[in-house]
Amino acid sequence: MKNIACQLFVSILFLVPTLFFGQEPKSSVPLSQTDKYNVKWNSPSENSLGSMPAGNGDIGINVWAEKNGDVIFYLAKTDAWSENARLLKIGKVKVSLTPNPFKEGGFFRQELILKDGNIRIESGGGKDKVTIDVWVDANHPVVEVNVTSKKPITARASMESWRTESRQLDNPVELHSAYGLHGEGAPKVIVERDTLLKGYGDKILWAHHNNRSIWEENLKLQGLDEFIGANTDPLLYRTFGALMESKELEKTGPMTLTSKGKVKSFSVSVFAHTIENATLDTWATQLMAISHTIGKKSRIKRFKDHQLWWQSFWDRSYINISSSKESQKEEVYNINRGYALQRYMLACSGRGNSPIKFNGSLFTVDTKDLKGEFEGFDADYRRWGGPYWWQNTRLPYWAMLASGDFEMMKPLFKMYRDALPIRKLATEKYYGHQGAFFPETMYFWGTYVDGNYGRARENLPLGMTENLFIRYYWQSGLEISLMMLDYYSFTRDKVFLKETLLPVVSEIINFYDQHWERDENGKIRFDPAMALETYSVAVNPLPEIVGINKVCSELLKLPDTEVNSSHKTQWARLISEMPQVPIREMNGVRMLAPAQEYSGKQNAENPELYAIFPYRAYGVGKPDLELARNTFHNRAFKQTGGWQQNAIKAAYLGLTDEAAKLTSINFNTSNKAYRFPAMWGPNYDWTPDQDHGAVAMIALQRMLLQYDCDEIHLLPAWPKDWDVDFKLFVPGQGTVTCKVENGSIKLLEHTPQKGNLKITISPEFKM
Structure with a gap:
């Protein structure tokens, strides 16, 4: 299947002339370019709905x-x-x-x-x-x-x-x-x-x-x-x-x-x-x-x-898009501005003692002049309150890797590291084994929210939640493990590896290793389980299978000098004990399935697409691309906005038109009740909705550049009629700077040149 990658892409190794790979390039986008995306008003505002954020x-x-x-x-x-x-x-x-x-x-x-x-x-x-x-x-x-x-x-x-x-x-x-x-x-x-x-x-x-x-x-x-x-x-x-x-x-x-x-x-x-x-x-x-x-x-x-x-x-880092087509200029301008403003808002709120709140961040305002259901509340109001939902919290942080905003990821990692002792205790008390699981919805100190855990406990065993949406939904542990591993691959921060990544991820893996029985073939049988929040009953859900495969594969790449050999033995064994990735067939078309068995649909997610994002098991340059594309085209939920991630997945699959369309919709959508253009939402959550802007950020980055293992895919889902000038971060403490005009790459530089990283360029674009 690797021949597919050769047919789709032209590979360039770091042995090419220094015309493209040399010293740290000077920014090809002057800093004054940001002035184009300044927000300007020529009249005072009526009330707080007309406010500008800063931080x-x-x-x-x-x-x-x-x-x-x-x-x-x-x-x-x-x-x-x-x-x-x-x-x-x-x-x-x-x-x-x-x-x-x-x-x-x-x-x-x-x-x-x-x-x-x-x-x-x-x-x-x-x-x-x-x-x-x-x-x-x-x-x-x-x-x-x-x-x-x-x-x-x-x-x-x-x-x-x-x-x-x-x-x-x-x-x-x-x-x-x-x-x-x-x-x-x-x-x-x-x-x-x-x-x-x-x-x-x-x-x-x-x-x-x-x-x-x-x-x-x-x-x-x-x-x-x-x-x-x-x-x-x-x-x-x-x-x-x-x-x-x-x-x-x-x-x-x-x-x-x-x-x-x-x-x-x-x-x-x-x-x-x-x-x-x-x-x-x-x-x-x-x-x-x-x-x-x-x-x-x-x-x-x-x-x-x-x-x-x-x-x-x-x-x-930066992304600056342009188009010679008059019909596209407003659309492209709003994409540029939306990316800049959302990144600005993350910077305004991402270096504190607590992680960014997905439901309004620091920028909620009163609703005294907001007409409708939410009218009349003070500025402390935010829908969904104080807890952290992993499904929502994670999205701004996935956007920070390519932009190089690593210091803003530390509060999130710290919250999970600080919560580790209570999660280990909960695992032991509830299930009688070692490891740590993290709730989907949790207070910042690491416990379930009261209402989700449930107050009427007569018929519920210790540890089982009353809330059916999150009863066996523990995906956060696997995904934050991958995020930590990616952070390490980008930063090579050995202190982080020793003090945060290994302690947290090792206990999460211990939980998955010890929690379920093996079947007659020696494979883990994930039952009882869920497929995200969407299918309340599932056997062998895909997110767990691909998640453990990916996390353990990345863990095995860590230096032997930094990792106990017994851990590596455990991680390799777990990979061998994973069930097959579930497949289904509809009208003769093979597709990924949410789980081996699944029922009780109750939310609007596509669990099978976790194989594409966040776990990157399928995508451009990888085997079974058509299988993944068939899955995407036949997904149950096709909308964008809020925490819906279809734009990101389209980018990973090289579906250029779809990725561009969905990303553009997000960045060209605004809440007319608010004056500031990046007060997205409320969508599923609250205003400003940090998921809405973050999804579009991630999708735009992945349209330009995708990383995995030792390979970078350049321009895997980029429209030929959009010129672009960008600088983004890649694993190995490096950056890639690229300029594309009229379908041709005018500048391509990678610094510093570390390791065996390979850049693979879409054949749609000439050198």
Whole structure:
């Protein structure tokens, strides 16, 4: 079957002339290209639905200007977990200017400047000109608002909190924002109030301090009581909040700073901080020290360093598409812009203490002006609440490998590494064997969500979930294992290999090795099992079979010096004990099957296509390509949007037209209720839907470049009438830079040249 690859592709080894493979190339796309995708508005917004996102990876804000002269932003942080394990906003900050610089009919511009990670608002002209820069320091935990005015103005900065009193979430729709705590038999969900701290001079400090927690009861419900005594509650006494200060403004009220007379320039700094298991006073002392240390640094120098971080980020990798066809120019522009904005939003939220929330990330806003079912909720609302669904959480992270945004993957890996002890205990308690399994839906500390595990346990054995969608759905362990292995293949990070990958993946493999019996042929019989969430009853589901095959095959490639030989023996044995990949036939056409036996359809996924993505068992240049394509063409669910991954799978199969169409649909879709073009969704989840943009990112990358084993496939699903200039990362700490014009490759460079990596170029494109 390898002859198929030879017929479809022309291979180029690293023995070709240095015309294509040489020193690190200079970026062929000037940094100023990002300016084309800046978001610009020429009028103030009506409300928070017209906000722009910004962030430094841990702190996120939504910024908008209103026609009354106010500049407002919501403040969020990745680890602002409440007593109910909801990810809350820290608060809302408003900067008001008098006289109003945003007078109707006057000049106004608000622009997200991508290359600088800065939101600039300009209004008026001549002697009336006002310039406002809002940025979240890429290197420090502070939001800066810098205002300059040609003429003296009066300024006021204030903090607003909507959690001023304890209140019960009783609206059934809003209660879904506390997913897992709602439902039959659940206790009341109470949102506790924030605390405004006094006695800090001209600084305003406010915080949310968790005086109670759901953690202990959550563990007791799941039979994990013994974990409680030796471990610290991650919610109890967690404190998150902010400090607002300004050298040019003085405190004139509990939550207000006002200018000392009229000023021509001023700055407001808002520092955010989270601390676990501590008092409010300890939190405040730490935050005061943080503000003091950062305050001693030059703001001008910090802004230059901030710009350098963002410029380095944009230069790290890029994709820039063009078309000479007038009919395609808007479509292509939106693809370019969508890719840039989604990557920007991941960078704004991907370097914190908790992973990115798929259902809105840090950028949820209130829905007071959102018409329909979700109208009237505060900015803490997000559908599906605080838990992490692996099916949803994973997609932004698969997009980070080719873009080289490796530091943003670490919070996800850390969450799973930190949860390993409780997952090992759960495996032992529930099933009496070693290893670790991870729930599909879990709190950040690693347990089932209460409502999914189930409160009425009379007829359920320990460990069995009431929720049928996830009862035997443990795919997350296998897929994060492959993601960790890919991360290692890209970075060659031996510390990560030793401290995270091997401890986590070894225990996951132990679970799969020990959990099911072998049949008369010595093969594992996966029963009971599921095929993703879609088929609640399955025997020998395809995702498990191809997943274990792929993960163990990649594990066997790890250096002998880094891996215990007994582990390699186990991994090789497991491969030999896998059942055959299930096949079905329909109208004489052979296709992959979701499982050997399957029933109880209850969701809208195509489990059989996991053989293509994420597990890469079938695809361009691999055996049985037509089998995989037949499977794809006959899939049950063909839609795109949200977490649907058909665009990615079309790219892997070399189905150029289909991949381009679905990717374009995603990037050319917007939520008209919101002003910012990348506020995708809500689709299946919430706005901005991080899966929607991430799927399109991954698909676009895989249309250009696919990696597996020691081979790179270049342009495997790329439209000939789209020119492109790109730089993407590949395994071995390398990058590939390529420029295509009119169906010809004008530039192709790979650096550094490590290992035996081979580039295979689609014959559709000439050298």
